Amino acid sequence: MPGLSLSDVTIVTVCYKTDALIADMIATVPDPSPIILVDNGKTNNFPTLPPHRDIKIVALEENQGFGRGCNAGAAAAQTPWILFLNPDARLANGAIEALLEAISRHPSAVAFNPQISNADGSQYFKRRSWLLPRNRYMQKGWPRKDTIVPILSGAALFVSKQNFDAVNGFDPNIFLYHEDDDLSLRLAQLGQLVFVSDARVTHDAGHSSGRSAEIARLKAYHMAQSRIYTGVKHQRPLPRLSTLIQALALILSPTVLLSARRRAKASGFLEGAVKFRQK
Structure with a gap:
């Protein structure tokens, strides 16, 4: 898909009591990329949103869970590609550009994960899932190059809106956990899932909704x-x-x-x- 730019990618973030995190995430998103913040259960005030940014808030009256929140955000997106990004994730410089370049390198791919690191700099790679047989597990650590993978992490999931809609998005029956695994398996019926080695994201796992x-x-x-x-x-x-x-x-x-x-x-x-x- 030639000619794609940063403005062709919408960042969709599901927020649940994440006011302390969201400003730092937004600061790492390039200005041309629109952002949709899903206020899950109206638990956020968003006091520090930059006024010059293209940011839309989708307010849900009740906390509908991660998958339904993502679906609500995706429904409001107007771009051909969506990057679902956790509130506690941070994009490295050039991350979205690298994901866009990966589309042309992998014409059979329908969804991607960047290289994700933990807040302490250690590697995070979703190499296995409860929904996969053990013979499909991958080795620990990041692959050294772009690699077809059996499963994707929802912390930073880059997907064609057309293909996301084709599989009816996240399963609304899943409130929290394994929803990205389930989506990955359904997307994999349409094409390849790819790990992109030169697109980098930091994820402070477990802090997107507090630790009480x-x-x-x-x-x-x-x-x-x-x-x-x-x-x-x-x-x-x-x-x-x-x-x-x-x-x-x-x-x-x-x-x-x-x-x-x-x-x-x-x-x-x-x-x-x-x-x-x-x-």
Whole structure:
């Protein structure tokens, strides 16, 4: 697709109590690229948005989860490409340009991940998934060059809007966790998923919605629910039983005695596993 520019890429970010993070993310986005901020449950005030930027806020009355939030943002996008970017992610200089160049290098690709590093500089690479058999797992660490991969991370997911719409976006039944895995498998039916080695993003994982015990419990609850739902959907072995066993192991672990947050996470995961009902 020749002739693409920065203005052909919309940044879509789902925000849940992320006012402390969003300004730093926006500062790394080139001026020509429009930005859509999805205010999930009206939990953000966005007090420091730069007035000169092309920024649209999509307000959702309730917290609808990551996938539905992304879908709402994508529906408002007017560009041929979308970069779903977490509020705690930061683009390196030239990251979007590198992703655009990758489109012409990989004409069979439908979606991409940049090279993602953690806040401490260590490598982050989504090499495996609960939804993949072990024989499809990749080696640890970033590939040295552009590489076809079986799964993509939603922290910085670059996708053609046409193909995103063709697979009906993120599954609205998934509130949180494994939604990017599920989307990846459906996109892979249309074409290749590609890791782009020269596009770089930093992701301060786990800080996009805070680190309180309450949020840890909420996330763990939906992690268990999503694990079972996606496991059933993609025919993984014994998704209900394996999730319940994992939940019991968390509850019985001595580490839960060390912090209220770990106790909340363990109890939330167990509750999610026990209360799952097929949607």
